[in-house]
Amino acid sequence: MNTLQNASLSLLDLAPKTRQAARQLGVISTEVKDRAIQAIADALESAIPEILSANQADCQAAKGNIPEPLYHRLKLDENKLKEAIAGVRDLGKLPDPVGAIQMQRELDTGLILQRVTCPLGVLGVIFEARPDAAIQISSLAIKSGNGVILKCGTEAVRSCTEIVKVIRQGLASTAIDPDVVQLLTTREQTLELLKLDKYIDLIIPRGSNSFVKFVQDNTRIPVLGHADGICHLYVDAAADLHQAIAITVDAKTQYPAVCNAIETLLVHRAIASQFLPAVKDALDIREVELRGDEKTRQILSIKAATEEDWATEYNDLILSIAVVDALEDAIVHINQYGSRHTEAIVTEDSQAAATFLAEVDAAGVFHNCSTRFADGYRYGFGAEVGISTQNLPPRGPVGLEGLVTYKYRVTGNGHIVADYTGANGKEFTHKDLDRSSNSRKAL
């Protein structure tokens, strides 16, 4: 085992090493994994001064050369770092997602089928500035039994190199091969990584919309994440308008730069003339720029929204507004322009709510609450890898559970298929068995 980084190794040498190390990690007991996670936290704690000093060097080099918000994400202080380390310790306390028996069935006497969760293998995670992401992702990967190849942005190279070195040192004192965690630092390696479908089982890109799209277009490996977060709030004819105003303000302004903030407000025409001026007053206080369709602008004197507005994730204090004639029109608009992330309705009409929740095609469909609740922590998942807007599972906020897959185990005592075929073939019993006795039995 090698506690230093394999900086001199090419990705093609490094990826098989990670896969091999991940194979071993995949069958390690929960206790050993959790001890290793505490060892990582200990190592990081001891190395706080070194990590902060590496981060300071990154920040000095980046200051003025990268946009302000990126700089803020890059900058670590002791508090932020300690919080990340506390997150690692918390992760150690979550249930192990590996080894859960999801199904147990007798196919015939002595022939037992089980479906058991197991790690995916190796994750490829590409992220921008935030060095604390390296801490969070490495520990999530280990907890779920996966290897991980991290690729950080160039601006965070010194911080991430130090962090990954410390994590690997922490692992060196445990039963887990430090090669389960690797760091790439050059742009060329990103493209190379996306081609390694033989060694990487899931790509998790964390960055701008255009970057995520680039990743989706350039790999055959499954991608977990979302390019756009174009979320809507529909205020129905039967809405409680006070509630609707509070939810609009929260969903738009509580944190406008995140994916679960709304970009478009759809308003039923029956309450438009009453609701729109009131919601405008509330949004004006937060300095939200409004852009409206023609019907909205008959009520509010605001800038006109263009076709482009309906398809734009502002990530900013801008909100487009359209007046719709009916619930059905709101659903059509959302299914056309939404990014299948999170969509909400405000209404006291339970039938309208049921129709909206059923017919809107999105990972999250909300009734009388803010879209901002769409989040792994708020859902109680303990940790979140990201939010997926793909249709196939894992969908929506993805916790540890989304980093595992399953395999079917069948055990018999000499059973062969020939005995079950032809006129006198045996019949299968297909009897579901109780899982409770050993639902968390290790692999």
Add this chain to the structure above:
Amino acid sequence: MNTLQNASLSLLDLAPKTRQAARQLGVISTEVKDRAIQAIADALESAIPEILSANQADCQAAKGNIPEPLYHRLKLDENKLKEAIAGVRDLGKLPDPVGAIQMQRELDTGLILQRVTCPLGVLGVIFEARPDAAIQISSLAIKSGNGVILKCGTEAVRSCTEIVKVIRQGLASTAIDPDVVQLLTTREQTLELLKLDKYIDLIIPRGSNSFVKFVQDNTRIPVLGHADGICHLYVDAAADLHQAIAITVDAKTQYPAVCNAIETLLVHRAIASQFLPAVKDALDIREVELRGDEKTRQILSIKAATEEDWATEYNDLILSIAVVDALEDAIVHINQYGSRHTEAIVTEDSQAAATFLAEVDAAGVFHNCSTRFADGYRYGFGAEVGISTQNLPPRGPVGLEGLVTYKYRVTGNGHIVADYTGANGKEFTHKDLDRSSNSRKAL
């Protein structure tokens, strides 16, 4: 609604129609769906003469122009057709995969999170000769609430055109828009279909390995299926050799053309000299051609296996054999050459079995039984869409459950995130609620 086929429509016109029809289908009750499935079966039953005559025309045109096995798959007789129709009726009796509440959690008082299964949307299914596949797939799609765009091989155009016409006629008498089922018949449309990631949510290719690979390489849409089925049987030092012989014969010869048949036999050296001659005798009776590595050929006088043999799915009565020094070597060989389909060990040593089942990376890991059990019907799934060798779920034999995804529903009464942030923020309760009372409540 239009009961004729949209033959004159381009795929770009047709796909949005299917999506729209599928959106309606997605929220239809179980009862209505099941009645529609019976209506399809009735319509097919009434049209047996027409379908058989269309098939006869296909067969006449194909006779001598396509390989014999393909011709057999193309040819329908009354029995085969009636069996397919009986399969449709059976499907109507299976539980609805849509609307299952997988999770129910109170986030805070009055703020409830539910995870509910829902259809994927529209399936794109590309298949070769077998016209009965059109029947099976259409009814699976409807049962799972999905639209489906079928593309059949040119050799089966007449049969499939007739079948899809009848299915759509059957649907016309129900609440389901016949546009949920569409048929494409030209090769150009296949490529076009693969590009429609805006309208198609899952591609299911059914055909040769090279065809599946072609599909995987030419689409951004998730693909359900497997290119190769390179399965192994490992006979351990502690194997019951009688059992091992029976399982080898079954796994290789019971139906050699299918994906869950074995291609390679791995034998522990400790029992090789006793086992190999015995298994050869049994395989000779079935006229299986054997190809061995050097150690095998020290015991059996058979043809040498080349590097290519280990990576080949023969789909035929050919078996490659290697002698390994240890369980670990068998696992390494399988993880290198296997296609993550189904892998089996024969052993009386439960520790060796546990290691094999844990460390082998495949959708199915089997102990003391034939790999041929890897099948949706044998697993008790009622119907099978295919077997997926991808790592992410759905993995292995995929039944109706694999054709649905889920969405998160959150209902509150004016809840906003701002109340849960900052120093005096409210705390989430994250209390799991009982699902049993309404676990199958409709959307």
